[in-house]
Amino acid sequence: DAKTTQPNSMESNEEEPVHLPCNHSTISGTDYIHWYRQLPSQGPEYVIHGLTSNVNNRMASLAIAEDRKSSTLILHRATLRDAAVYYCILRRIQGAQKLVFGQGTRLTINP
Amino acid sequence: GAVVSQHPSRVICKSGTSVKIECRSLDFQATTMFWYRQFPKQSLMLMATSNEGSKATYEQGVEKDKFLINHASLTLSTLTVTSAHPEDSSFYICSARDGFGRTGELFFGEGSRLTVL
Secondary structure (H helix, E strand, C coil): CCCCEEECEEEECCCCCEEEEECCCCCCCCCEEEEEECCCCCCCCEEEEEEECCEECCEEEEEEEECCCCEEEEECCCCCCEEEEEEEEEEEEECCCCCCCCEEEEEEECC | CCEEECCCEEEEECCCCCCCEEEEEEECCCCEEEEEECCCCEEEEEEEEEECCCCCCCCCHHHHCCCCEEEEEEEEEEEECCCCHHHCCCEEEEEEEEEECCCCCCCCCCCCCEEEC
């Protein structure tokens, strides 16, 4: 499975934008970029995913580099409820499509 | 949105007993389900992939006789921890893929916290 690299932790202030980076230099053409987040003592929650183009949904935006070797999850206005561990994961289009989690980024939001 | 439910959410058992955890997809048919375990302050570790009507595929290092997985229907997969020991205490999480609809996201259960005394 292609590997992703994320900072261990990040901190931001409430109501400010947050940019969470992810490097995936060994990504293949059949890998989607997925982002999930996990709040304490809960199962992970889907945030967003994309292949090549930037993506927006009600939770966040995903900016994908032109060479696809990195991506950035953007939370436009962080709230205290966004404090979680954010995981950037590559997922193959074909086959079992399993998700293999890395260590993720622990995001702290200051009031 | 789609919902995956796990039961029980918490279970405490004595060493040597077996514990069954259920994972249900409530509003979609899940041809594939995945089981994870998570130790405190660590990431999720994939244990196995469960396909409806066939044997589960286990990740390297996961004992299939220890962690029995059954995916008997399109909405239910079960994980049985056999002869549980304190080192099996962990947070077990399942996820499911909608086999007949969207292929983008996986849906996760709330997790089941197992404590073995």
